[in-house]
Amino acid sequence: MDHFDLIVIGSGPAGQKAAIAAAKLGRKAAVIERRNMVGGVCINTGTIPSKTLREAVLYLTGLNQRELYGQAYRVKDDITVADLSARTQHVINREIDVIRNQLSRNRVALIPGTARFVDPHTVEVENEYGVKQDLTADKFVIAVGTRPARPSSVEFDGETIVDSDQILNMNRVPASMVVVGAGVIGIEYASMFAALGTKVTVVEKRSGMLDFCDEEIIEALKYQLRDLAVTFRFGESVRTVERHAGGTLTILESGKKIPADTVLYSAGRQGASDTVNVLAAGIEPAERGRLEVNENFQTAVDHIYAVGDIIGFPALAATSMEQGRRASYHAFGESVGGKLGDLQPIGIYSIPEISYVGRTENQLTSENVPFEVGVSRYRELARGAILGDSYGILKLLVHAESRELLGVHVFGTNATELVHIGQMVMGCGGTVDFLVDAVFNYPTLAESYKVAALDAVNKMRAIARVTLL
Numbered sequence: 001m002d003h004f005d006l007i008v009i010g011s012g013p014a015g016q017k018a019a020i021a022a023a024k025l026g027r028k029a030a031v032i033e034r035r036n037m038v039g040g041v042c043i044n045t046g047t048i049p050s051k052t053l054r055e056a057v058l059y060l061t062g063l064n065q066r067e068l069y070g071q072a073y074r075v076k077d078d079i080t081v082a083d084l085s086a087r088t089q090h091v092i093n094r095e096i097d098v099i100r101n102q103l104s105r106n107r108v109a110l111i112p113g114t115a116r117f118v119d120p121h122t123v124e125v126e127n128e129y130g131v132k133q134d135l136t137a138d139k140f141v142i143a144v145g146t147r148p149a150r151p152s153s154v155e156f157d158g159e160t161i162v163d164s165d166q167i168l169n170m171n172r173v174p175a176s177m178v179v180v181g182a183g184v185i186g187i188e189y190a191s192m193f194a195a196l197g198t199k200v201t202v203v204e205k206r207s208g209m210l211d212f213c214d215e216e217i218i219e220a221l222k223y224q225l226r227d228l229a230v231t232f233r234f235g236e237s238v239r240t241v242e243r244h245a246g247g248t249l250t251i252l253e254s255g256k257k258i259p260a261d262t263v264l265y266s267a268g269r270q271g272a273s274d275t276v277n278v279l280a281a282g283i284e285p286a287e288r289g290r291l292e293v294n295e296n297f298q299t300a301v302d303h304i305y306a307v308g309d310i311i312g313f314p315a316l317a318a319t320s321m322e323q324g325r326r327a328s329y330h331a332f333g334e335s336v337g338g339k340l341g342d343l344q345p346i347g348i349y350s351i352p353e354i355s356y357v358g359r360t361e362n363q364l365t366s367e368n369v370p371f372e373v374g375v376s377r378y379r380e381l382a383r384g385a386i387l388g389d390s391y392g393i394l395k396l397l398v399h400a401e402s403r404e405l406l407g408v409h410v411f412g413t414n415a416t417e418l419v420h421i422g423q424m425v426m427g428c429g430g431t432v433d434f435l436v437d438a439v440f441n442y443p444t445l446a447e448s449y450k451v452a453a454l455d456a457v458n459k460m461r462a463i464a465r466v467t468l469l
Ligand SMILES: Cc1cc2nc3c(=O)[nH]c(=O)nc-3n(C[C@H](O)[C@H](O)[C@H](O)COP(=O)(O)OP(=O)(O)OC[C@H]3O[C@@H](n4cnc5c(N)ncnc54)[C@H](O)[C@@H]3O)c2cc1C
Pocket: 009, 010, 011, 012, 013, 014, 015, 032, 033, 034, 037, 038, 039, 040, 041, 042, 043, 045, 046, 047, 048, 050, 051, 113, 114, 115, 116, 143, 144, 145, 146, 164, 185, 272, 275, 276, 307, 308, 309, 310, 315, 316, 317, 318, 320, 347, 349
């Protein structure tokens, strides 16, 4: 029976980084993964296909160029699924190749199959031909991620009623679509299909959406999506989704019926802890199949770690990678930096995109932290005019006394890239004055930091002036 220092179960971002970190520490590591899922949900059905699809949609529809060339501007008139999926498949294949290469050059064994715990130090791996082998290890990292939640009241058929895995295999761009759940997945796909000209209705049981983001920015997003003919039904729960010869019918608890060509059911995800039989290792799964861990990512069984989506919020690729690295370092006695803190950025690839780091205005208000807001609008930046982005906005939240940066919220072109400038300033304990004094390239969107910083400082000066007189 093969024995390893570390066995990682799952090859998504969390598992990959856990295994490579162990290998770099000179440990014998293995990753167990199903043959057709190397790279995890991230590469095969989640982040990478959805982000590539978004890029293809933006390019082919010419949406971002319409402010400059007119509302009729298109790169291609009849966009087909083949146009969209060619790019997606190319990127997926390339990314899988990169991961296989990285694992192999670091001498991490990639073992095909599904792993199940037999006891706390042994897993049984079964490959696609039903061949089984037992493997043992000193330490384990469970990085098995999640799968879409599939309630029995929804008649999934993989073609007209789909989850976020199946949407990638649709055979045509639908004329109308209901998106159930206004979480990140629902809103990203609603944006893409709306951009393609699909008439989208979003049904969400809460009274709003993405409530962890800046309220003003979510208002701006809703405005932009409504402009693309998206209808929102907030405060409405879906009772059932039915499939009929003439299309689908989404029936709400309120009695409303919404007809559409296609339904995307994106109302949450279920942890995959059941696939790995954690009970045999002595671990009790929590709600929705998630695993509970301490700050070192150890489960209730010390030598078994869990990282990535399986441990819940924030369930993002970048955070998952860092959790994987930290788990391995801890397992093999290597020190890591401070606690994985609050400075993890969130990026939402809606159209337009959103990103933020730090706290929101609502959080600061509820915590009684005095703050000032500095705003920069892309329409006043030369780069904004060159790009044809008139809606973009960058907001800085600045402590009214210490002048520290408490939050950065960006909406518009390159938001998910721009946010990192603020993240770095915050990470180094920088104040708004650093941004006021900094010189940025011109014309850039990064210049928005200086404009917003000056705005915040001007407002703070106005307050100071009132009290001085
Ligand atoms: C549609 C969509 C879009 C997304 N977009 C973004 C985005 O833009 N940015 C972002 O940061 N995040 C995004 N995410 C989230 C991101 O994909 C996840 O945070 C990330 O993939 C989690 O990584 P992970 O390592 O926990 O596991 P996953 O990527 O979920 O991979 C887990 C792997 O474990 C394997 N596995 C499960 N059980 C077993 C077993 N018993 N034996 C062996 N292997 C097993 C599975 O086959 C799978 O390959 C998106 C997710 C979805 C669904």
